[in-house]
Amino acid sequence: MTWTQKEKNFLKDLQNEEKLCAEKYHKAAEAACDDGLKQILKKIEQAEEGHCDTVTGMLAGQMPAQQGQSKAQNSQPKPAKDLKAKTTRAEKQSDAYLLADLLATEKYVAAVYNTAVFEFNDPAARQVLAGIQQAEQNHGLELAAYMQANGMSC
Numbered sequence: 006m007t008w009t010q011k012e013k014n015f016l017k018d019l020q021n022e023e024k025l026c027a028e029k030y031h032k033a034a035e036a037a038c039d040d041g042l043k044q045i046l047k048k049i050e051q052a053e054e055g056h057c058d059t060v061t062g063m064l065a066g067q068m069p070a071q072q073g074q075s076k077a078q079n080s081q082p083k084p085a086k087d088l089k090a091k092t093t094r095a096e097k098q099s100d101a102y103l104l105a106d107l108l109a110t111e112k113y114v115a116a117v118y119n120t121a122v123f124e125f126n127d128p129a130a131r132q133v134l135a136g137i138q139q140a141e142q143n144h145g146l147e148l149a150a151y152m153q154a155n156g157m158s159c
Contacts, residue, residue, distance in 0.1 A: 012124065020057060027050050036103060039100055068129055100157075101155075111145035118141060
């Protein structure tokens, strides 16, 4: 696959964003107080690493096989009763701060993917990027569901 310079630049930017996202989720999982939240953050970290691998492959000229919506993209947040934290008020406040930052990051990254989808000429590349954008939106939905279940503003 041959990319225009603009497309290469987008892929490099997306690669950097995904590396940063994976690192943020890793650090947030280490800092989180609630064990259930730690699991959610670790799962999203792995998804972000997968996105980075996909973008890195595209940058190297490899187009990933076309797939339908993956399990991670289709996953729905757990019911609110399963998301209730067993932490103190101070611990919840600490987790709420982490979540607010991660949710803002997801909103930003989804917007970057939205722009990238419009900038790529290849329909297969657009489909791959749109799939990742959908996954990013679902990460935000999962974070927001946790926040709502625990009385945190989002």
